[in-house]
Amino acid sequence: MLNALVAFLNYVFVPAMAYGSQLALGALGLTLVFGILRFSNFAHGDTMAFGTMCVIGVTWLFQSWGISFGPLPTALLALPFGIVLTAAFVLATDRMVYRFYRVKKAKSIILVIVSTGVMFITNGLTRIIIGPEERNFLDGERFVITAGQFKALTGLTEGLAIKSTVAISVVVAALCVAALFWFLQRTREGKSMRAYSDNEDLALLSGINPERVVMVTWIIAAALATIAGTLYGLDKSFRPFIYFQLLLPIAASAVVGGLGSPLGAIVGGFIVAFSEVFVTYAWKKVVGYLVVLDLEPTTLLQLLSTDYKFAVSFTILIIVLLFRPTGIFKGK
Amino acid sequence: MAEPFLIGESMTGGYGAVDILHDCTIAVDKGQIAVIVGPNGAGKSTAMKAVFGMLNLRGGRVVLDGEDITKLTPQARVRKGMGFVPQTSNIFTSMTVEENLEMGAFIREDDIKHTMAQVYDLFPILKQKRFQAAGELSGGQRQQVAVGRALMTQPKVLMLDEPTAGVSPIVMDELFDRIIEVARTGISILMVEQNARQALDIADKGYVLVQGANRFTDTGQALLADPEVRRSFLGG
Numbered sequence: 180m181l182n183a184l185v186a187f188l189n190y191v192f193v194p195a196m197a198y199g200s201q202l203a204l205g206a207l208g209l210t211l212v213f214g215i216l217r218f219s220n221f222a223h224g225d226t227m228a229f230g231t232m233c234v235i236g237v238t239w240l241f242q243s244w245g246i247s248f249g250p251l252p253t254a255l256l257a258l259p260f261g262i263v264l265t266a267a268f269v270l271a272t273d274r275m276v277y278r279f280y281r282v283k284k285a286k287s288i289i290l291v292i293v294s295t296g297v298m299f300i301t302n303g304l305t306r307i308i309i310g311p312e313e314r315n316f317l318d319g320e321r322f323v324i325t326a327g328q329f330k331a332l333t334g335l336t337e338g339l340a341i342k343s344t345v346a347i348s349v350v351v352a353a354l355c356v357a358a359l360f361w362f363l364q365r366t367r368e369g370k371s372m373r374a375y376s377d378n379e380d381l382a383l384l385s386g387i388n389p390e391r392v393v394m395v396t397w398i399i400a401a402a403l404a405t406i407a408g409t410l411y412g413l414d415k416s417f418r419p420f421i422y423f424q425l426l427l428p429i430a431a432s433a434v435v436g437g438l439g440s441p442l443g444a445i446v447g448g449f450i451v452a453f454s455e456v457f458v459t460y461a462w463k464k465v466v467g468y469l470v471v472l473d474l475e476p477t478t479l480l481q482l483l484s485t486d487y488k489f490a491v492s493f494t495i496l497i498i499v500l501l502f503r504p505t506g507i508f509k510g511k
Numbered sequence: 512m513a514e515p516f517l518i519g520e521s522m523t524g525g526y527g528a529v530d531i532l533h534d535c536t537i538a539v540d541k542g543q544i545a546v547i548v549g550p551n552g553a554g555k556s557t558a559m560k561a562v563f564g565m566l567n568l569r570g571g572r573v574v575l576d577g578e579d580i581t582k583l584t585p586q587a588r589v590r591k592g593m594g595f596v597p598q599t600s601n602i603f604t605s606m607t608v609e610e611n612l613e614m615g616a617f618i619r620e621d622d623i624k625h626t627m628a629q630v631y632d633l634f635p636i637l638k639q640k641r642f643q644a645a646g647e648l649s650g651g652q653r654q655q656v657a658v659g660r661a662l663m664t665q666p667k668v669l670m671l672d673e674p675t676a677g678v679s680p681i682v683m684d685e686l687f688d689r690i691i692e693v694a695r696t697g698i699s700i701l702m703v704e705q706n707a708r709q710a711l712d713i714a715d716k717g718y719v720l721v722q723g724a725n726r727f728t729d730t731g732q733a734l735l736a737d738p739e740v741r742r743s744f745l746g747g
Contacts, residue, residue, distance in 0.1 A: 370610055378604070
């Protein structure tokens with residue numbers, strides 16, 4: 180029984196928590212841009228890739244200088260520099276591309292298509308600069324607790340391993356979310372963003388400067404994208420194409436929670452992550468501990484092969500759009 | 512007679528190619544209440560928006576306290592001391608009452624606590640509900656939030672586009688009382704109203720617009736007493 184619980188925690192809960200944190204951060208960036216600039220930013224996945232690439236670059240630089248962060252990955256030290264570079268890149272994109280359409284008051288569908296263009300450009304840039312192949316940039320301690328240590332500690336046959344990247348993902352995501360909510364709820368700048376998102380015309384009448392709101396939004400979105408991308412890259416590995424694909428579960432997360440709602444993005448991230456892991460995990464082991472020996476399942480008890488994990492996001496997306504298009508937290 | 516505090520003089524213009532306003536003049540004196548009434552489609556709201564700079568004028572000018580502001584954007588007019596309460600979407604529904612007031616005072620750099628206390632004195636119910644989302648309030652309370660938000664810039668002129676639209680007669684009377692109180696503090700009020708009779712009753716000056724032009728202009732009481740105005744616009 181305890182073994183079943185530990186196996187469940189080890190193979191389902193812990194990985195889903197880490198993945199959920201990463202998705203939540205990605206979805207937060209997407210939902211903020213939607214709330215303020217009023218379009219779904221298709222380039223968000225590739226902004227994550229670009230940000231992660233910047234972090235990897237700075238990490239390599241630090242490593243070549245012999246700088247490390249002790250037991251923690253050097254990438255965490257490089258993160259602030261990656262954020263600055265990505266924010267600069269995103270602001271430049273806004274100045275060169277999006278602002279042109281904003282001034283013309285283009286419809287949001289046009290902006291969506293424009294962002295698709297930006298997506299391809301960003302994607303291409305990333306591949307040119309760092310190359311399309313897989314990169315591993317994790318260093319420092321690998322585990323907070325290994326399966327062997329856990330077994331020795333508890334005497335169970337099933338081990339629970341917690342990778343340091345999982346712990347880092349959850350902690351960093353929690354810190355980011357707390358900081359973001361504090362910013363949105365308590366600061367003048369954050370309140371003006373919420374006001375602009377709520378009622379653009381009235382915000383203008385109140386003297387809120389739209390260009391400033393847009394700029395702050397891009398910077399925050401770039402920061403969130405870089406952090407989400409780096410956490411994902413540390414936990415798994417970095418490949419530009421994977422990040423492009425990540426856009427789907429991230430978009431699903433934002434839509435499930437309600438587009439434009441930050442709280443919804445977080446809840447949505449975990450819903451999508453848990454659903455994905457639940458249906459693609461082979462439950463044989465967990466069930467095996469729960470039933471008497473001769474009833475042990477002969478198949479893997481896996482609902483879907485992991486190759487189909489994107490089908491989960493798609494299904495969730497379609498179900499939500501059909502039955503509750505505004506999402507859980509009443510987005511737009 | 513001295514020039515009024517705010518005047519939109521001989522305004523001609525519209526949203527597109529077709530003019531809605533034809534040589535229309537609207538003015539309000541310091542601390543007084545001016546009311547624009549008229550049948551549907553007479554251009555009442557349009558006249559108000561023209562004074563606030565929300566449409567391009569082909570002719571005429573807008574003068575505030577002796578300064579020609581015809582070319583200024585609405586935002587710049589807010590800084591000059593004009594407050595505007597739109598007819599619809601006039602509050603931030605997802606934000607609390609207090610945050611609505613804070614956003615109203617966004618352009619101010621000084622301490623806003625005193626003004627906020629004044630708004631709460633004027634609308635005590637808002638103080639009770641200050642941490643509640645404005646979108647959860649009743650229609651009358653939302654209008655109070657909207658007026659309160661506009662007062663936060665400490666405007667010299669407050670412009671209200673149908674402040675009593677969609678509220679009950681009792682709430683309407685109360686809103687009018689509050690508006691009179693605001694005027695007594697020296698703020699000029701310019702408002703568009705559907706409830707012509709009640710609005711003219713509290714008006715120092717009334718404008719009856721028909722097809723974008725001035726038809727009758729007089730004190731509120733005189734218009735109420737005018738048999739032609741009564742027959743045509745007040746239902747006898």
